[in-house]
Amino acid sequence: MLSAAITFAFICIAAALLLNFWRLLRGPSTPDRILALDTMYINTIALLVLFGIHLDLTAFFEAALLIAMMGFVGTVALCKYLLRGDIIE
Incomplete structure (x- = not known):
């Protein structure tokens, strides 16, 4: 039962990732593209956590934590x- 739920979650998050990528390419404005990029890294974190649960490995959780930190810094920048118009004051 757990494997079926993980497979369903993989499919849903992969579909969300594809839709976010579409918004990143076709976004009408720059804030829309930034929001799509922010949501893409959150979906990537979810995929890594699901993959770690599926394989029962903790290395994927550490990779998800690193992506979360880099994604936050990138979004703020x-x-x-x-x-x-300037990142460093």
């Missing part, structure tokens, strides 16, 4: 650049 992009938003700051969008608002002020």
Whole structure:
């Protein structure tokens, strides 16, 4: 039963990742593209956690944590650049 739930979650999150990629390519404005990129890294984290649960390996959880930290820093930097035009003051 757990393997069926994990497979269903893989399919749903992969579909969400593809839709986010579509929004990243076709976004009408820059904030839409930043939001799509932010949501893509969150979906990637979810896929890594599911894959770690499926294989029963903890290395995927550490990789998900690293992606979460880098994604947060990247989103903050992009938003700051969008608002002020400069990242480092």
